[in-house]
Amino acid sequence: MPEKAHTMKLKTVEIEGVTYAATQDGKPVFTDDAGKDVAFDAPGTIATITRLNGEAKSHRTAKESAEAALKAFEGIADPAAAIKALETVGSLDQKKLIDAGEVEKVKAEIAKGYEGKLAEAAEKAQALETQLYGEKIGGSFARSKLIAEKFAIPADMVQARFGSAFKIEGGEIVAYDAAGNRIYSRAKPGEIAGFEEALEQIVDQYPYKDNILRGDVKNGGGAGQGGGGGSSGVRMTESAFNALSPKERAAAATKPGFEIVG
Numbered sequence: 001m002p003e004k005a006h007t008m009k010l011k012t013v014e015i016e017g018v019t020y021a022a023t024q025d026g027k028p029v030f031t032d033d034a035g036k037d038v039a040f041d042a043p044g045t046i047a048t049i050t051r052l053n054g055e056a057k058s059h060r061t062a063k064e065s066a067e068a069a070l071k072a073f074e075g076i077a078d079p080a081a082a083i084k085a086l087e088t089v090g091s092l093d094q095k096k097l098i099d100a101g102e103v104e105k106v107k108a109e110i111a112k113g114y115e116g117k118l119a120e121a122a123e124k125a126q127a128l129e130t131q132l133y134g135e136k137i138g139g140s141f142a143r144s145k146l147i148a149e150k151f152a153i154p155a156d157m158v159q160a161r162f163g164s165a166f167k168i169e170g171g172e173i174v175a176y177d178a179a180g181n182r183i184y185s186r187a188k189p190g191e192i193a194g195f196e197e198a199l200e201q202i203v204d205q206y207p208y209k210d211n212i213l214r215g216d217v218k219n220g221g222g223a224g225q226g227g228g229g230g231s232s233g234v235r236m237t238e239s240a241f242n243a244l245s246p247k248e249r250a251a252a253a254t255k256p257g258f259e260i261v262g
Contacts, residue, residue: 007033008040034204038186048190129168136173137166140195147199152214152236154255158199160248161212165202166195173198178205211240236260 008030011022022029027039076082141147141159151158166175175183175198183201185193193201203209238260241249252258 008038011037032186036186041188044188045190048188052190132168132171136168137163140166140173144196144199146196150214151212152240153212153252157244157248157251158212160245160251162199162202162206166198175199175202177202208240208243211237211243 009032011029011031012019013022014020022037024037024039027041029037030040031037138159141155141163144155144158147155147158165177166173168174172192173195174192175195177183183193183198185191185197186201187197203213206212236252236259241252241260244252
């Protein structure tokens with residue numbers, strides 16, 4: 001499914017009858033189709049374009065190298081037959097050392113040993129991946145300033161609801177929207193959105209966001225009504241509580257100071 005294109009309009013201000021472009025930290029400010037103001041980082045965008053051009057050149061060079069390597073196999077009409085012939089030659093060499101009837105048995109034992117090592121390696125890789133996910137993504141939810149300031153539910157419940165949208169790719173956190181598209185930064189076009197920006201975009205599209213955000217959050221920053229998170233405990237409206245999954249409701253009910261209001 002193609003990603004939706006964003007439109008950006010330059011924001012202006014009028015000072016003493018003269019119209020100027022609005023700026024933020026020395027960067028021109030644009031307004032996107034969602035009505036949000038975004039400071040456009042032109043140097044960063046140029047750097048990204050330069051990097052992407054370099055990557056494109058690298059991919060083209062790799063393709064040309066692969067095509068050159070394939071030329072060495074021109075004239076082989078039946079690859080399967082060629083592979084079988086090589087295996088036959090290999091078996092003949094082994095027969096000099098052991099009986100022909102034992103060749104396949106030896107091969108099977110070797111293959112079994114490799115399979116066991118591969119399974120063990122895969123298990124260790126999975127464990128490391130799980131640990132990395134917990135440290136990077138779980139830690140990002142736990143340390144999130146956005147969650148601390150704007151959510152009416154604790155970080156572990158926010159992770160339970162939205163954690164599946166985040167993945168580890170190349171050692172970095174990458175977020176995906178409900179359509180399966182990568183979430184890109186609005187302030188830095190061409191760059192993957194950081195954790196906080198991606199979470200804010202995801203929550204903006206969540207149909208029950210009013211039930212999980214603090215009541216004092218204003219429009220434009222992940223706005224919503226209903227919720228109300230006091231520092232003395234977790235306070236939620238009945239509709240917000242009912243919108244959670246059974247597992248999330250059970251987790252919320254065990255929080256110190258949990259209370260259903262309104």
